[in-house]
Structures are given as C-alpha cells and as structure tokens.
Amino acid sequence: AQKITQTQPGMFVQEKEAVTLDCTYDTSDQSYGLFWYKQPSSGEMIFLIYQGSYDEQNATEGRYSLNFQKARKSANLVISASQLGDSAMYFCAMREVYNFNKFYFGSGTKLNVKP
Amino acid sequence: NAGVTQTPKFQVLKTGQSMTLQCAQDMNHNSMYWYRQDPGMGLRLIYYSASEGTTDKGEVPNGYNVSRLNKREFSLRLESAAPSQTSVYFCASSEAAGSGANVLTFGAGSRLTVL
Numbered sequence: 227a228q229k230i231t232q233t234q235p236g237m238f239v240q241e242k243e244a245v246t247l248d249c250t251y252d253t254s255d256q257s258y259g260l261f262w263y264k265q266p267s268s269g270e271m272i273f274l275i276y277q278g279s280y281d282e283q284n285a286t287e288g289r290y291s292l293n294f295q296k297a298r299k300s301a302n303l304v305i306s307a308s309q310l311g312d313s314a315m316y317f318c319a320m321r322e323v324y325n326f327n328k329f330y331f332g333s334g335t336k337l338n339v340k341p
Numbered sequence: 342n343a344g345v346t347q348t349p350k351f352q353v354l355k356t357g358q359s360m361t362l363q364c365a366q367d368m369n370h371n372s373m374y375w376y377r378q379d380p381g382m383g384l385r386l387i388y389y390s391a392s393e394g395t396t397d398k399g400e401v402p403n404g405y406n407v408s409r410l411n412k413r414e415f416s417l418r419l420e421s422a423a424p425s426q427t428s429v430y431f432c433a434s435s436e437a438a439g440s441g442a443n444v445l446t447f448g449a450g451s452r453l454t455v456l
Contacts, residue, residue, distance in 0.1 A: 235381070261444065271431065271447035317383060319445070327372055327391050328399075329435075329445050331383040 228252065230318050232332035239308045240340050246293070247303040247335045249318030255279075257323040260301040262292065265315040265334070274316075277301060308339045343367050347432040347448035354422045354455045362417040362451050364432030372435045373415035374399075374445070375407060377428040384431065390415055422455040429453070 231250045239245040251260065262274040277285045277292045285292040293302040301320075305312055318332040347364045354360055366373065371392045376384040376399075386399030390409040404426060406418045415434075419426055430451045436443040 230383075232383075259443075263447075269429070269450045271433075271450075273444050273446070276444065321443075321445075327389050327397070328386065329374070331376075331385075333381055333383040 229330035230320055230332035232318055232335050234335045235333070236336045236338070238338050238340055239305075241310060242307055244304060244306045245308055245337065247305070247316050247318075247337065249301045249303065249332060251299050251301060251318070251320045251330075253299075253320065253322055255322045255324055259321045259323070260292065260294070261319040261321070261329075262290070262301075262303045263317045263319060264312075265317065266311075267314070271317075275303070305337075310339050310341060313337060313339045345432055345434055345446055345448035347430075347451055349451060350449065351452050352454070354419075354453065356423060356455060357421050359418065359420050360422065360453075361419075362430055362432070362453075363414070364416065364448060365414045366432075366434040366446070367413065368434060368446065369412070370434035370436050370446075371412070373409065374433040374435070375405070375415070375417045376431045376433065377401065378431060378450075379428050387417065387430075419453075422453075424455045427453060427455045 258279045260277045264272045275287045275290045277294045289306045291304045315334045317334045320330050345366045374389045375387040388407040390396045393412045408416045432448040433445045435445045
C-alpha cells in the first residue's frame with residue numbers, strides 16, 4: 227500500500243491567491259513526522275515545513291502552513307499569497323519514528339503560479 | 342556551509358559500464374541515503390546507512406551497491422549500468438533516531454543517462 231498519496235499531479239493558481247496541495251498518508255504507528263519539500267526546476271530539494279504527529283497546533287513557516295487532520299490522515303500544504311517563485315514540484319513525505327530510517331515520499335504535485 | 346555534496350552532477354554511460362556516485366556530508370549526521378527520482382514516481386529509496394559501518398536495502402536496491410566509507414561519505418555503485426537506471430539520483434543525510442523531526446537534507450542531485 228502507498229504510504230504517501232498525492233492525488234494532484236498538477237495544479238494552477240493565480241498569483242497572490244492561496245492554494246492547498248493535498249497529501250494523505252498511511253501508517254499504523256502513533257509517532258511519526260510529516261514533511262513537505264519543494265523542488266524548483268533547478269532540481270534541488272528544499273525542506274519547507276514539518277509536523278509531528280503529537281503536535282496539537284498546525285505547523286506554520288512564513289507563507290506555508292500544514293493543515294494536519296490526524297483522524298483523516300491528511301497533511302495538506304497551504305501556501306498563502308502565491309508568488310511566481312512558488313512554481314515547483316512539491317513532495318509530501320513521512321517518517322515513522324519506530325522505523326526512523328525510512329522516509330516515504332509521495333509522487334509530487336507540480337504547481338504553476340500564473341501572473 | 343556545504344551540507345551534502347554529490348558528484349558527478351551529470352554522467353552518460355553505455356549499457357554495461359560501471360560507475361560510482363560519490364556523496365559526502367559535513368553535518369555530522371549518522372544516517373545517509375540514496376534515492377532515485379523518476380517522473381511521476383516521486384523519490385524511491387535505493388539504500389540507506391543508519392550509521393557508519395551499516396547499510397540496508399531500500400525499495401529498489403537491485404543493480405546497485407553501496408559503501409559507507411566513513412561517517413561523512415556514502416557511495417553508490419552501478420556495476421553494470423542498464424537503461425532502466427537512467428534517473429536523477431539524490432544523496433541525503435539526516436540525524437538518526439530520537440526525533441521524527443530530524444529533517445532529510447539533500448544533495449543537488451546527479452543526472453545519469455544510460456544509453
């Protein structure tokens with residue numbers, strides 16, 4: 227079974243609007259971490275935001291926030307006030323603390339920000 | 342402030358040739374990883390090393406070998422390259438157990454083409 231599912235292969239958003247990138251995960255562990263990475267066209271993988279399974283508050287980092295719904299096993303990335311530089315691939319990932327050496331990645335969502 | 346350095350950035354091989362991808366990190370991380378990235382498939386784990394002296398298979402280890410030379414360096418070897426190994430390869434490192442919050446830090450990637 228897929229550990230991480232990203233159902234949106236590609237998305238468009240207008241500049242300055244907010245956008246939500248979906249991510250669902252599958253684990254039977256109680257303790258795990260969820261991550262989002264950005265991959266611009268230059269190819270590097272950039273860490274954006276982290277959410278721990280026991281964190282009660284949704285994580286935020288500047289314009290990025292993670293909408294964590296534990297019961298639904300979803301960890302959606304919200305980008306507020308999109309900028310042209312946000313055009314990139316975005317990957318959701320999970321690390322189970324008791325299998326800590328394995329990071330599982332989704333297939334990614336390609337976001338295009340339109341001027 | 343190098344982080345994770347991998348070489349070479351680009352390589353073209355003929356079927357059956359061998360090559361080694363080199364990776365070094367200067368963050369004193371215990372765990373190191375090799376991933377491959379193919380379109381539409383996200384990142385798939387080839388091998389990882391939880392600590393110096395140990396290596397373990399990931400999801401797609403066939404056709405690859407690894408060496409954890411010391412705490413800093415983790416190399417990936419293709420003994421007899423095949424066209425199916427055409428991909429972008431990423432080395433990454435992370436602090437080890439204790440917290441799911443430990444982020445995976447990536448190198449810039451190595452684009453390998455096997456003709």
